[in-house]
Amino acid sequence: MNDHHATSTLPFVTGYGYTVHENASMLDRTTFRVPARAAMLIDVHEFDAIPCLLDDAAKQHREVLILGGGSNVLFTRDWPGVVLALRTRGLDIIEQHVPGTPGDAALVRAAAGEVWDDFVHWTLAHGLRGLENLALIPGSVGATPIQNIGAYGVEVGEFVDAVYAYDRTTSSIVRLDRAACAFAYRDSLFKRDSGRYLITAVDFLLPRERALRLDYDGVREELAAMGVDSPDARAVAHAISRVRTRKLPDPVTTGNAGSFFKNPIVSADLATALEGEHARMPLWPLADGLAKLSAAWLIEACGLKGFRQGDAGVSDQHALVLINYGGANGAQLWALARHIQQTVLARFGVALEPEPLVI
Ligand SMILES: Cc1cc2nc3c(=O)[nH]c(=O)nc-3n(C[C@H](O)[C@H](O)[C@H](O)COP(=O)(O)OP(=O)(O)OC[C@H]3O[C@@H](n4cnc5c(N)ncnc54)[C@H](O)[C@@H]3O)c2cc1C
Known part of the structure; x- marks a missing residue:
């Protein structure tokens, strides 16, 4: 940690173990490859830099987002605070x-x-x-x-x-x-x-x-x-x-974050009712009478596999994977996700929960 930074609450400057980028594009920082900017992006290479960077951000009332490879994050807007991207090795x-x-x-x-x-x-x-x-x-x-x-x-x-x-x-x-x-x-x-x-x-x-x-x-x-x-x-x-x-689509060529929804866990009553109505529905019994359903099956049963709204779409290979076909932004992908949630809820009474962090 450089001496300047250890005691400073002044604007961040690049120091030992970290690199600061102001008004940074996040397009290449998440696998969804959606446009968004961070007021400040800090690549952290040395563990020792972390406490001071977090303290400074807190003193300056800047909200901090921690980022790894960006394969489970969807930006639907710009980030007004600090993104700390961890690059520490060992x-x-x-x-x-x-x-x-x-x-x-x-x-x-x-x-x-x-x-x-x-x-x-x-x-x-x-x-x-x-x-x-x-x-x-x-x-x-x-x-x-x-x-x-x-x-x-x-x-x-x-x-x-x-x-x-x-x-x-x-x-x-x-x-x-x-x-x-x-x-x-x-x-x-x-x-x-x-x-x-x-x-x-x-x-x-x-x-x-x-x-x-x-x-x-x-x-x-x-x-x-x-x-x-x-x-x-x-x-x-x-x-x-x-x-x-x-x-699975390769995130290097096709923007996605893997499975977008978790498999929902539902009550015994709902599981029994759904099983009665849909004999082919996959269902895994859990402890306490709960049951896990297949989110992919529910989405496909709603006819949404392969569904597209502009450049935001559901993969035609895998109903759980939302895809940025090139020009979609995060808000469009999130609108598609909301549409899927509402359709599945209306048809099956099951709430789907997103897996990635949605900003
Ligand atoms: C093609 C594809 C396939 C996938 N397959 C799977 C799969 O089979 N199983 C599965 O579980 N997931 C899967 N995922 C999701 C994803 O790869 C994982 O969740 C992965 O662990 C995210 O790592 P990341 O470094 O990219 O995290 P990020 O996307 O950068 O961050 C994810 C979350 O973790 C937080 N975070 C990241 N690093 C830290 C840290 N050091 N300290 C505190 N918080 C942190 C972030 O703030 C955010 O909330 C897949 C994604 C893609 C694109």
Whole structure:
């Protein structure tokens, strides 16, 4: 941290470990690729810069938005405050053999700004298992606990040992163990208490031996197509990456944020009524009599798969994915999302909740 900045509440200037851009375009900073500007965008490369930057922003009453890879954010307007984009790097094996873990496991620490998919492959290259089903999810390591990312029958929370975060209410670094993170389906403490914690690093407890989870959405078939009879974790990551590449639009060429809606969780009464009316509707029973429905099925049943309003559309491959076909802005994509929510609510009485952060 430079001395000037450590004591200053004057306008931000680029200093050690961070770069300031004023009136910055956010077009290339989110995978939806919608036009929006931030009054100030700060790329943070060094962990040490974070406390002072947050303190200065608070003193100047500037609202702060924390950004990783921008793959789960939709800007519907400009951001009048500060966007802190985390670019901090660092991967370490903290403990090679963690005592007391079933089998053999290592404790690995990753800085928030590391690219998630690179990190997954780094763990696999070190002979560690667990994260293979989460390959090719875009974004940063620091964002993964926020919505407890999940895919192909695995959620990241299963492997998180602890999250290190800057607590903006106490201005201190805290360590939150897995229980404190309160992971749930696409949810966590960090999502519920949004904006309070800036995640700086995540510790993962990763086994060396673990049964592979292959019974999900075409994984076995893909391995067979690859000619792999006895898969290891790297082959599974490869197979899942191939399936994802085929099924999901590539955000590099087609603006999107993956699934736009969470699968809704409904009461037992509503689930029973819907099951009676729609025999083919997918439904997963949960604890306490609740049930999870397929948001994609509900949207498709409303005839909205492939639906377009100008350059804002629903993917014709995957009803959960909203697409910017080129010229859509965030407000247009959000209007489309609202239309989907209203149509599904009117037809099924089910409220769909957006997965990304909508600004
Ligand atoms: C093609 C595609 C496929 C996807 N597939 C999946 C999938 O299979 N499963 C899944 O769960 N998600 C999926 N996603 C969503 C997305 O990739 C994940 O949610 C990812 O973890 C977001 O990471 P990010 O760094 O881009 O976060 P951002 O979009 O930058 O931020 C997301 C949220 O996290 C907050 N945040 C980011 N970093 C930090 C930090 N260090 N501290 C505190 N808050 C922070 C932001 O403020 C924001 O609220 C997909 C997205 C795309 C585009």
